[in-house]
Amino acid sequence: MNSQSQILIFAISIGVGIVCVILMGFIPSGLAPLAVVFAVLALLSSIVAFATKDYLFLFEPFTKMKHMNIVIEESDPFYMAQSGNAIVVRRGNDIFATAFIKIPIYSTATEMDDDQKYNFAILFARLVSISKTPMRLSSQLHAINKDEYLARINAKLNESEGRYNVLQGDKNADPKALDRVKGEVTMWRNMLDNVSRSNSQQLGVYASVSAAGNSEDEAINMVSVRAEEIAAGISTTLGVSANVMSGNEILVFTDPDKMIPPATISEIMKYKNTQAA
Amino acid sequence: MDEKTIVYIAASMLLVLMVLGSSSSFGIFGILIKILAVLTFIFILLLAFADFLLFPVITRIFGITITPAKNFTITSSQDSVIKYSNGIYYATGYLTANVYNYIFAAERATDDQPELAAAPEKWEKAIMNIKFPFKFNLIAASEDIQKYRDELETKRGLLEFQYSKEMQSTNPNPMGLENMQREINVIQTRIDKIGEGEKPVNSIMYVESTAVGVSLKDAQDALTNQLNELQTIFNVFDLSLIRITGREVYSLFSFNYLIPNESELFSMFSTQN
Numbered sequence: 001m002n003s004q005s006q007i008l009i010f011a012i013s014i015g016v017g018i019v020c021v022i023l024m025g026f027i028p029s030g031l032a033p034l035a036v037v038f039a040v041l042a043l044l045s046s047i048v049a050f051a052t053k054d055y056l057f058l059f060e061p062f063t064k065m066k067h068m069n070i071v072i073e074e075s076d077p078f079y080m081a082q083s084g085n086a087i088v089v090r091r092g093n094d095i096f097a098t099a100f101i102k103i104p105i106y107s108t109a110t111e112m113d114d115d116q117k118y119n120f121a122i123l124f125a126r127l128v129s130i131s132k133t134p135m136r137l138s139s140q141l142h143a144i145n146k147d148e149y150l151a152r153i154n155a156k157l158n159e160s161e162g163r164y165n166v167l168q169g170d171k172n173a174d175p176k177a178l179d180r181v182k183g184e185v186t187m188w189r190n191m192l193d194n195v196s197r198s199n200s201q202q203l204g205v206y207a208s209v210s211a212a213g214n215s216e217d218e219a220i221n222m223v224s225v226r227a228e229e230i231a232a233g234i235s236t237t238l239g240v241s242a243n244v245m246s247g248n249e250i251l252v253f254t255d256p257d258k259m260i261p262p263a264t265i266s267e268i269m270k271y272k273n274t275q276a277a
Numbered sequence: 278m279d280e281k282t283i284v285y286i287a288a289s290m291l292l293v294l295m296v297l298g299s300s301s302s303f304g305i306f307g308i309l310i311k312i313l314a315v316l317t318f319i320f321i322l323l324l325a326f327a328d329f330l331l332f333p334v335i336t337r338i339f340g341i342t343i344t345p346a347k348n349f350t351i352t353s354s355q356d357s358v359i360k361y362s363n364g365i366y367y368a369t370g371y372l373t374a375n376v377y378n379y380i381f382a383a384e385r386a387t388d389d390q391p392e393l394a395a396a397p398e399k400w401e402k403a404i405m406n407i408k409f410p411f412k413f414n415l416i417a418a419s420e421d422i423q424k425y426r427d428e429l430e431t432k433r434g435l436l437e438f439q440y441s442k443e444m445q446s447t448n449p450n451p452m453g454l455e456n457m458q459r460e461i462n463v464i465q466t467r468i469d470k471i472g473e474g475e476k477p478v479n480s481i482m483y484v485e486s487t488a489v490g491v492s493l494k495d496a497q498d499a500l501t502n503q504l505n506e507l508q509t510i511f512n513v514f515d516l517s518l519i520r521i522t523g524r525e526v527y528s529l530f531s532f533n534y535l536i537p538n539e540s541e542l543f544s545m546f547s548t549q550n
Contacts, residue, residue, distance in 0.1 A: 010285070017292040024299045032306035039296050039310040043317040046292035050321050053285045054328065054524060058343075069350075070343045072527070077346035078534045089535045096535050109397035118394040129419040129476035134536050140412040141404060199408055210536040254533055256360050256367035256487050259410050265365060265489050 009059070010052045017045030078254065081220050084246040086227075087254065088216055096212050097219035099227035100245040100253060103137075103205040103234055123238055130233035133226065136208045140253055144200040145261035153195060157188035199264075206245065206253060207234065286325055293318050329523035345530055352493075356522045357500055358530045365489055366496035370504050371521040371529045374413070374482035374511065396514075403510050409503050411486040416532070418539050420477040426468065433464045479539065483529060484511065484518065 020042035027035045052059075061070045078087040078098075086099045109117055128137065164181045167173045209226050213219030227244045234242040251258045293314050300310035323331045333355035335341070343351040350359045360367040440457045443449050471477065486503045490496030508518040521529065536542070 021295045032303040035303050036306050042296045046289040050285050050289040068341045073346045109401050114394045117397050121393040121396045128417045129478045132419050134416055134418040136536050137415045138412055142410045257362050
């Protein structure tokens with residue numbers, strides 16, 4: 001609901017309340033219980049009028065509440081734009097698009113002297129003021145989906161184990177070559193153990209910005225222009241190549257399943273249990 | 278308190294007062310109306326200044342849950358958003374991250390260089406100590422410089438007038454004068470900073486974390502632990518970190534997908550900012 005509906009509902013509530021108070025004035029003292037009814041209506045109207053300020057978004061869903069569950073939206077919170085460079089959100093008749101800009105920062109404070117650290121802090125403070133429309137700057141620590149990486153290590157391990165077995169079966173094999181392949185097998189096995197045991201995380205820094213439009217295309221075009229402007233501003237300010245994200249890259253920052261991929265849950269739980277102990 | 282809140286409170290309270298005024302001629306029923314009016318008065322005040330306490334109490338008593346989107350649920354305790362997917366519960370919660378305002382720091386025209394230089398290292402150390410997913414968010418929009426400067430100059434002019442009036446009075450209050458002088462200094466510092474090229478910015482900061490569990494309780498407990506840990510870790514940044522409850526949980530959930538315009542954004546956080 002927009003601000004016009006907000007003002008309308010507020011005015012209607014106040015109006016109903018005033019009418020109830022006026023009617024109370026005409027009630028003779030013999031019909032006092034009726035006055036209580038009107039008073040309750042007027043007081044409820046005053047609460048409704050005030051609630052329109054912050055709780056308007058719940059008014060309509062509240063009237064359709066089932067089994068003590070207020071459903072604000074039945075569809076997914078967003079869907080990916082066909083171009084893949086933004087997500088689209090529908091709120092009633094309004095259409096919005098949100099774009100995400102990746103900010104790749106590779107420098108670390110441990111490699112900076114005090115002046116560089118100060119300058120970096122100042123640059124980051126400047127970054128905050130590059131947009132007049134609200135922009136969200138986020139830093140997200142999320143689990144890395146290591147499934148693919150583990151499969152690659154496993155393949156390498158199987159391949160080196162195969163070579164080791166072949167060499168072991170060969171009587172004329174060079175002992176040095178056998179040792180080398182044995183070392184390789186140990187290396188891959190250790191790597192597999194370490195990678196699967198540890199909780200691997202990644203820190204991503206990004207900005208996001210939204211735009212409204214009368215149609216999906218208009219919203220996407222507007223947000224794309226805005227995102228490119230912000231990306232250019234970030235690149236100039238921080239000296240990095242900020243670029244607009246697309247496809248699955250976006251999902252890591254919007255979807256809890258992608259933030260914590262199912263494959264990594266056992267690791268996180270293991271960490272949680274260690275903490276609890 | 279912003280102008281909008283004042284208008285809403287004034288109109289609602291006026292209605293309550295009208296009911297109170299009309300109740301005198303109904304004897305015992307009049308007393309009942311008066312009691313109801315006083316209760317409504319208190320309810321509206323609570324809704325205006327402590328809705329983050331009141332709203333979760335109501336939803337918890339009636340066991341009301343909110344579905345903000347498909348597969349997501351805001352629990353009746355109004356402190357987390359739950360996603361159930363493939364047999365796993367994902368619980369997401371939020372913390373405020375407000376910078377404490379120090380009047381003495383606001384009076385200083387120059388930046389605190391050692392403190393700023395220490396910030397990147399503090400951030401990296403904090404990140405190294407966090408072993409679970411989290412997100413630090415800052416929503417910012419720069420203000421119109423000229424408009425902001427005009428507002429500051431008007432405010433400074435008013436304070437200077439009050440200051441000189443107090444000085445000319447027969448019995449000036451030294452404490453009041455000192456306070457006014459300090460406020461003038463803060464405004465002057467802001468004007469000077471704009472003159473040096475700094476842009477005025479409106480901002481909201483919050484921290485978000487997601488926990489997983491095989492049951493709802495498991496995920497919620499893990500989330501509480503994670504948020505407590507984040508509160509401890511981010512204390513080094515001199516931030517006020519409080520767990521967000523109530524309607525703002527829904528607002529922050531929707532910010533992941535849509536950032537509203539400036540006026541909507543700042544009206545949402547007028548109380549629990």
